[in-house]
Amino acid sequence: MSSAHGIDRRAALGVLGAAGVVAMSATAFARQAAAAVPAPGNAPADARPGWDEATGQYVLPALPYAPEALEPHIDAETMRLHHGKHHQAYVNGLNKAVGELRKIAETGDAALVKHWSRELAFHGGGHVNHTIFWAVMAPPDKGGGGAPQPGTELAAQIDRDFGSFSRFSALFQASAVAVEASGWAWLVWDHVSRRLMVQQMERQQDLLMTYASPIMGADVWEHAYYLRYQNRRADYVKAFMNVINWPVVDRIFATVRGAR
Ligand code: MN3
Numbered sequence: 001m002s003s004a005h006g007i008d009r010r011a012a013l014g015v016l017g018a019a020g021v022v023a024m025s026a027t028a029f030a031r032q033a034a035a036a037v038p039a040p041g042n043a044p045a046d047a048r049p050g051w052d053e054a055t056g057q058y059v060l061p062a063l064p065y066a067p068e069a070l071e072p073h074i075d076a077e078t079m080r081l082h083h084g085k086h087h088q089a090y091v092n093g094l095n096k097a098v099g100e101l102r103k104i105a106e107t108g109d110a111a112l113v114k115h116w117s118r119e120l121a122f123h124g125g126g127h128v129n130h131t132i133f134w135a136v137m138a139p140p141d142k143g144g145g146g147a148p149q150p151g152t153e154l155a156a157q158i159d160r161d162f163g164s165f166s167r168f169s170a171l172f173q174a175s176a177v178a179v180e181a182s183g184w185a186w187l188v189w190d191h192v193s194r195r196l197m198v199q200q201m202e203r204q205q206d207l208l209m210t211y212a213s214p215i216m217g218a219d220v221w222e223h224a225y226y227l228r229y230q231n232r233r234a235d236y237v238k239a240f241m242n243v244i245n246w247p248v249v250d251r252i253f254a255t256v257r258g259a260r
Helices: 005-019 026-036 076-107 113-135 153-162 165-177 233-241 246-259
Strands: 183-190 195-202 212-219
Touching: 076 113, 113 212, 113 246, 153 165, 153 195, 153 246, 165 183, 165 195, 165 233, 183 246, 195 212, 212 246
Parallel strands: none
Antiparallel strands: 183 195, 183 212
């Protein structure tokens, strides 16, 4: 992974700078983008989006466990398709959008900047979201499920901001079940109020508050559960709670909270 810090950051800012070319000066945009959007090099080590420095392309990260490891909560076939096909498609779409936005930055022809900015947000969201999703799950016999370890910062913060873990859990599940069509439920850290919040996301990118960093989330697109659960999203979300890797979420929380 590298030295990557500077390079990832430069790459990310290059892309964001291209997207912002219409709206404001490159410097002003870069400053705002740097503050609002974590560059891959700044992402928590547990959930750093796959990036190949040699080719300058985003890449699909390996799953941190076998596809069947989350059975019976999440079935192996869903995991194979979800990781190998869906996530791969977002990686491909992200690389395409990055390439097109670089061309726009080079030529100055911003006619399609809106289209490629939207593609970037959608596919980039897909890449980052799924990276976090795989990272925050584990088989129940390898740390999945339960609640954050008592005494951790995360456990204390959840109690402070939601009253108790069971209240958080109920809110998170209700939020995931109630997402309209395709989207996500996230546990996020709001850097301004310095609180944990539960938020919905629609598609791969809509609704997430700027200055909030996701630390754990459930994919509630039908592709995430339909093979096993069909229309029973609530059953899938309940099962997801049994595979949340709280030690990893705690580490992501620590990184994110200290980042700004
Ligand atoms: Mn998905």
